[in-house]
Amino acid sequence: MHSSAIHDGLRTRRLGRPLSLYERVGSTNDVAREMAEAGAPEGAAVLAAEQSGGRGRKGRRWASPSGGLWLSVVLRPTLRLEAWRLIGFAAGVGAATALESVTGRTIQLKWPNDLILESRKVGGILVESAGGVAILGIGINVNFAHDALPEDVRRGATTILASLGRSVDLAVLTRAILEQVEYFYDLMQRDPKTVLRSWRMRSFLTGQFVQVSGLHTLEGVAEDVDDNGALLIRTASGIQPVTVGDVSVRETRAS
Numbered sequence: 198m199h200s201s202a203i204h205d206g207l208r209t210r211r212l213g214r215p216l217s218l219y220e221r222v223g224s225t226n227d228v229a230r231e232m233a234e235a236g237a238p239e240g241a242a243v244l245a246a247e248q249s250g251g252r253g254r255k256g257r258r259w260a261s262p263s264g265g266l267w268l269s270v271v272l273r274p275t276l277r278l279e280a281w282r283l284i285g286f287a288a289g290v291g292a293a294t295a296l297e298s299v300t301g302r303t304i305q306l307k308w309p310n311d312l313i314l315e316s317r318k319v320g321g322i323l324v325e326s327a328g329g330v331a332i333l334g335i336g337i338n339v340n341f342a343h344d345a346l347p348e349d350v351r352r353g354a355t356t357i358l359a360s361l362g363r364s365v366d367l368a369v370l371t372r373a374i375l376e377q378v379e380y381f382y383d384l385m386q387r388d389p390k391t392v393l394r395s396w397r398m399r400s401f402l403t404g405q406f407v408q409v410s411g412l413h414t415l416e417g418v419a420e421d422v423d424d425n426g427a428l429l430i431r432t433a434s435g436i437q438p439v440t441v442g443d444v445s446v447r448e449t450r451a452s
């Protein structure tokens with residue numbers, strides 16, 4: 198793909214300007230970080246056909262075979278530091294809106310950063326901040342078969358091709374993502390409550406009995422996400438806000 202395939206008709210002011218395309222990189226977040234250190238403006242973006250060292254949170258591996266959408270964007274937010282954690286929520290709402298418009302399927306969001314299609318993970322978001330810059334990474338399993346994923350992630354994961362039974366146009370999807378993420382990122386700086394309201398409407402966990410492993414392990418019913426982006430869990434000893442951690446849905450409530 199040539200970058201003009203994405204640029205032609207791109208309706209953003211900053212995101213994707215410029216956009217660098219690569220066949221294969223280690224991690225697009227590392228390439229974007231280097232671009233930011235060399236002075237790239239807010240919105241500069243990197244898209245790779247394949248990543249050999251894609252990563253998730255806490256250094257976890259992110260499988261990135263050819264046919265996926267592996268994108269990173271340089272952001273230079275002028276937010277209070279506490280508000281930086283909302284970047285991932287704005288990006289989640291934007292990416293979900295875009296993916297939904299291109300596929301016609303409902304996309305949910307699983308706290309803190311997963312895109313969910315038919316109860317399985319179809320994408321993830323990784324925000325890495327340092328030195329006044331946030332690198333926003335978005336990964337979506339698009340045009341590759343389910344068995345192109347490593348065996349240990351298959352059970353909880355899906356791809357657009359596997360779910361729809363057809364490919365989608367990556368240039369169209371990339372454009373939609375840049376446009377929607379820009380919209381919700383800008384909205385977040387003016388009106389974070391509205392972004393969080395949109396996030397809650399897509400929440401996969403709300404009402405489910407979950408187990409959280411983070412600083413502490415706890416179990417309870419996921420109630421809501423508060424205005425700081427914390428997940429609220431109703432436990433036997435009351436509502437507990439969770440700011441970091443991983444959540445799994447429990448099939449049955451432990452008695």
Ligand code: BT5
Pocket residue numbers: 223224225226248250251252253254255257258259260261266267268269310311318319320321322323334335336337338346349350353354355
């Ligand atoms: C994430 O982390 O979900 C964030 C993923 C961000 C990937 C993008 S791609 C562009 C940019 N460049 C990068 O190097 N990264 C970003 P986390 O919540 O920590 O989830 C990681 C876990 O998801 C792994 O431990 C696996 O269990 C599972 N996993 C790995 N690859 C997957 C895939 N392709 N699809 C679904 N699940 C996957």
